[in-house]
Amino acid sequence: MNFASVRIITDDVDRLVKFYEKVMEVSAERPAPVFAEFVTPSFTLAIGHSQTAQLFGADSVVAANNPTVIMEFRIDDVEAEYVRLKPFVEHWVKEPTTMPWGNRSMLFRDPDGNLINLFQPVTEDAINRFKDRH
Numbered sequence: 675m676n677f678a679s680v681r682i683i684t685d686d687v688d689r690l691v692k693f694y695e696k697v698m699e700v701s702a703e704r705p706a707p708v709f710a711e712f713v714t715p716s717f718t719l720a721i722g723h724s725q726t727a728q729l730f731g732a733d734s735v736v737a738a739n740n741p742t743v744i745m746e747f748r749i750d751d752v753e754a755e756y757v758r759l760k761p762f763v764e765h766w767v768k769e770p771t772t773m774p775w776g777n778r779s780m781l782f783r784d785p786d787g788n789l790i791n792l793f794q795p796v797t798e799d800a801i802n803r804f805k806d807r808h
Contacts, residue, residue, distance in 0.1 A: 679718035680745060683735045684786050687723050693784055696762060738786035746791040752778040755792055776800025
């Protein structure tokens with residue numbers, strides 16, 4: 675089994691696409707006005723309009739209502755990304771902090787309130803945990 679993607683359901687695809695293009699520095703593929711994908715070597719982030727949720731079943735998902743998932747992106751330099759993102763991220767949850775498990779993390783919310791963690795392994799143990807992961 676291969677993990678294919680994470681999909682965010684939103685009422686404003688264009689707004690989230692613009693936000694994630696800034697965060698990820700990757701252009702979205704837009705096969706339809708109600709759908710976008712950010713395809714990277716390690717994962718795909720999909721964004722679908724709430725209209726598409728009906729295809730999965732009535733009330734199966736609700737846009738901008740996800741308090742339990744954190745999307746995590748491993749990066750090379752938390753401090754540099756913090757400086758780059760600070761001008762346009764509106765809701766910071768945690769400024770750069772070293773976590774007990776050895777990652778330097780910063781957490782913020784996208785325009786729909788989804789939680790994002792950008793992290794960098796900084797301790798020897800954390801670096802070793804990620805050594806063979808792509």
